[in-house]
Amino acid sequence: MSRSMSVVDGMAVAPGGGVGPTKGRRFSAPSGAFGEESTIFVKRQPFTQVAFDEIHLKEDIEEDPSLATTLKNNLFCSKKRLWKIISTYLPIIKVLRYYNIKESIVTDIVSGITIGILHIPQALAFGLLTSVKVENGLYTSVWPVLLYVIFGTSAHVSMGTSAVICIVTASVVDRQAENFKATFEFNNATTNFTTWEDIPEFMDYKENISLCVAMLSGLILLFMGFLRLGFITAYLSESFFNAFTSGAAVHIATSQLPALLGINVKRFGGAFKIIYTYQEIFSNITSLSWQTPLVALVSIAILLFFKEFINEKFKHKLPIPIPVELLVVILATAISYGANLAEEVAVVGEIPGTIPPPVIPDLTGFQDYFVD
Known part of the structure; x- marks a missing residue:
């Protein structure tokens, strides 16, 4: 004889009228508990999405607050809120x-010295890459670091010069320099110079253009920072x-090639600048001197040997990586001076x-290059 059981509002009801003590919990009778063919009947109200949200999401469905309520909830002053605002815009506080001086001061000093050593040769090269005075690269390695100490939020960022920014800035500087050449008047003091780079007024003009580009870029970045527009990068x-880094690598390598070969070539801008640059290089290849490529190849070989083999193989034994970049600069300077x-x-x-x-x-x- 088969028997059945039903569950009504959490109470187990047997066909004979008995109610099992199952209120407040789910009840599932095993097969054969009331017979060989037991049956369970479930009777409850439909479970809607609103009821599900009220139970599981714990969210009350309310109307949007009014503008006055929103302003009242956000426009208030307290010590906690003041600290949050100040520390947001001045993270150094x-x-x-x-800051844990005992645990971090030694490693931070070593890291700072290491990064500073690496920036010296890079800054010299990037000064030339930007088509300005070489010492400007060193200045650029100093001021951004001091500002980032105050306004920066990451402890792992190495601030300083960047090859991509140098190339982009150089394109503007060189284009504006052509306007200077068209309006500059030679006099007795300048006729003795062999190249434009030897004329102080010309280099000062290019330096001013690079400063304008840097200042305008900084103002735009500050404006975007106050508007919290950093989220745009999430959509890139x-x-x-x-593609951007690959293209930048090609431009960087091309811009360094004339210096590696010791060839003076004209700088180009705009579309097809890579093609025009290589055309200019091959047109002046006969002026190549063997000393410059030799120095470049020896320097590259030393850099690769130390960075890929010595520093990488003995990185667990060395307290800091060997500053081979600085050593190459010192060695090359000594050889150049002695020989x-x-x-x-x-x-x-x-x-x-x-x-x-x-x-x-x-x-x-500045309106001539603001869009750049």
Whole structure:
């Protein structure tokens, strides 16, 4: 004889009228508990989405608050809110408050010295890459770091010069320099110079253009930062970044090739600049001197050997990586001075021993390159 059982509002009811003590919990009778063919009947109200949200999401469905309520909830002043606002725009306050001197001071000093050593040769090269005075690269490696200490939020960022930014800035500087050449009048003081780079007024003009580009870029970035527009980068695809970095690598390598070969070529801008640059290189290949490529190849070989083998193989034993970049600069400078290579190999020349104070550049004519 088969028997059945039903569940009504959490109470187990047997066909004979008995109610099992199952209120408040689910009841499932095993097969054969009331017979060989037991049956369960479930009777309850339909479970709607609103009821599900009220139970599981714990969210009350309310109307949107009015503008007055929103302003009242957000426009208030307290110590906690004041600290949050100040530490958001001046992160150094939060860093100093929670900085552990005992655990971090030694490693931070070593890291700072290492990064500073690496930036010296890079800054010299990037100064030339930007088509300005070489010492400007060193200045650029100093001021951004000091500002990032105050306004920066990441402890792992190495601030300083960037090859991509240098190339983009150089394109604007060189284009505006052509306007200077068209309006510049030679006099007795300038007729003795062999190249435009030897004329102080010309280099000062290019330096001012680069300062204007940097200042305008900084103002735009500040404006975007206050508007919290950093989320836009989340919509940039990986393929976009890969294409951008690959294209930048080609431009960087092309811009360095004339210096590696010791050939003076004209700078180009706009479309097909890569093609025009290589055409100019091959047109002047006969002026190549063997000393410059030899110095370049030896320097590259030393850099690769230390970075890929010595520093990588013994990184667990070395307290800090060997600053091979700085060693190469010192060694090349000593050899150039001792062997008098300045007659055959282009040298940086004298670098000022002081850092000029920050100045506001002359923004005359900035509308010509603001869109860049």
